[in-house]
Amino acid sequence: xxxxxxxxxxxxxxxxxxxxxxxxxxxxxxxxxxxxxxxxxxxxxxxxxxxxxxxxxxxxxxxxxxxxxxxxxxxxxxxxxxxxxxxxxxxxxxxxxxxxxxxxxxxxxxxxxx
Amino acid sequence: xxxxxxxxxxxxxxxxxxxxxxxxxxxxxxxxxxxxxxxxxxxxxxxxxxxxxxxxxxxxxxxxxxxxxxxxxxxxxxxxxxxxxxxxxxxxxxxxxxxxxxxxxxxxxxxxxxx
Numbered sequence: 001x002x003x004x005x006x007x008x009x010x011x012x013x014x015x016x017x018x019x020x021x022x023x024x025x026x027x028x029x030x031x032x033x034x035x036x037x038x039x040x041x042x043x044x045x046x047x048x049x050x051x052x053x054x055x056x057x058x059x060x061x062x063x064x065x066x067x068x069x070x071x072x073x074x075x076x077x078x079x080x081x082x083x084x085x086x087x088x089x090x091x092x093x094x095x096x097x098x099x100x101x102x103x104x105x106x107x108x109x110x111x112x113x114x
Numbered sequence: 115x116x117x118x119x120x121x122x123x124x125x126x127x128x129x130x131x132x133x134x135x136x137x138x139x140x141x142x143x144x145x146x147x148x149x150x151x152x153x154x155x156x157x158x159x160x161x162x163x164x165x166x167x168x169x170x171x172x173x174x175x176x177x178x179x180x181x182x183x184x185x186x187x188x189x190x191x192x193x194x195x196x197x198x199x200x201x202x203x204x205x206x207x208x209x210x211x212x213x214x215x216x217x218x219x220x221x222x223x224x225x226x227x228x229x
Contacts, residue, residue, distance in 0.1 A: 003158075033217075042118075042205050042219030043159075056216065089157060098215045101147050105159040 002026070004106035006092050012112045018080035021109045025073070025094030032069060033103065034077050035091040043091055049075065050098060082113045116141045118208050120220035127196045128228050134181075135191045135223045137206030147209040148182065148189045153222070154202040162204070165189065193225075201227045 005024040013019050025032050030051050035043035046065070048056040051072035060067065064083070069075040079086055089110050093103040117140045127133035139148070150162040165173045165182050172180050177197075181190045193200055206220040 040123075040221065042207075042221050043217075044219070045216055048216070091159070093159075099211070101149075101164060101209060101215075102161055103217065105151075107156065107158045110157075 004092055004094055004104050006090075006106035006109055008109055009107060010110050010112075012114065013082055015084055015113050016081040018078065019082050019111060020079075021077045021090050021092075021111075023075045023077070023092030023106060025075075025092070026104055029094035029096055029104070030072070031095045031098050031100070032075050033093040033095075034067060034075070035093065037089040037091055037108070039088070046077070046090075048098075055098075079111075082111075084113050087111055087113045116143075116208050116210060116213075116218045118206050118218050118220040120204075120206055120223050122223045123221070124224045124226070126226040126228055127193070127200075129196055129198060131196055132192060132194045133196055133225065135193075135204050135206075135225070137189045137191070137220060139187050139189065139206075139208050139218075141187065141208065141210070143210060143212055145211060147211075148180075149207040149209065149217075150178070150180070150189075150191045151205045151207060151219075152200075152202045153205060159205070163191065196227050198227050198229065201225055 032049040034046040037043045047060045049069045067077045089108040091108045092106040146167045148165045151159045153159045163175045177194045203222045208218045
């Protein structure tokens with residue numbers, strides 16, 4: 001069984017440029033999470049989807065960040081415009097459902113903003 | 115929001131020895147789940163072990179076991195017979211069914227295994 005797939009693995013952009021990250025969860029997993037992980041820190045939730053509905057986006061900086069999961073399968077997280085402080089690892093995770101207590105994580109996308 | 119504290123930024127252990135990683139959490143809830151996740155240098159996090167708060171028995175998975183002290187809000191991870199492959203960042207996490215099952219992670223402990 002394929003795990004959570006994320007692309008790209010690494011991205012370097014200049015500040016003020018847009019960037020997008022893609023995540024394909026494990027097949028059949030209805031719940032999808034995007035996390036931000038700063039260096040030396042634990043993951044912090046940005047947004048959680050149940051199928052195509054964003055049910056928790058309270059931590060998503062909506063002035064520059066957006067996300068979508070149009071068909072309830074794969075998802076895209078976008079930053080426009082990127083700032084120096086956005087340099088971090090962006091992790092995607094999925095689970096069978098909101099009460100399924102195991103999350104499966106992808107390898108992450110390491111973003112560097114110069 | 116719940117907070118999870120890992121007070122040991124770095125730990126080291128000799129191969130084949132035992133090491134304990136500490137975790138404390140702050141909550142007013144009685145029903146929740148606790149987890150330890152491992153994140154090797156490749157950065158893909160994997161679940162090591164989980165504990166349901168209503169279970170008094172400590173969870174065990176092969177060489178990994180926990181010491182869950184609900185009253186003290188403590189959840190430590192013991193790794194026995196440490197192996198080189200155990201070297202990684204370890205994150206303690208709390209999951210609350212009362213806040214949409216959101217996960218709260220600690221800041222992590224970097225474990226080095228010395229050959």
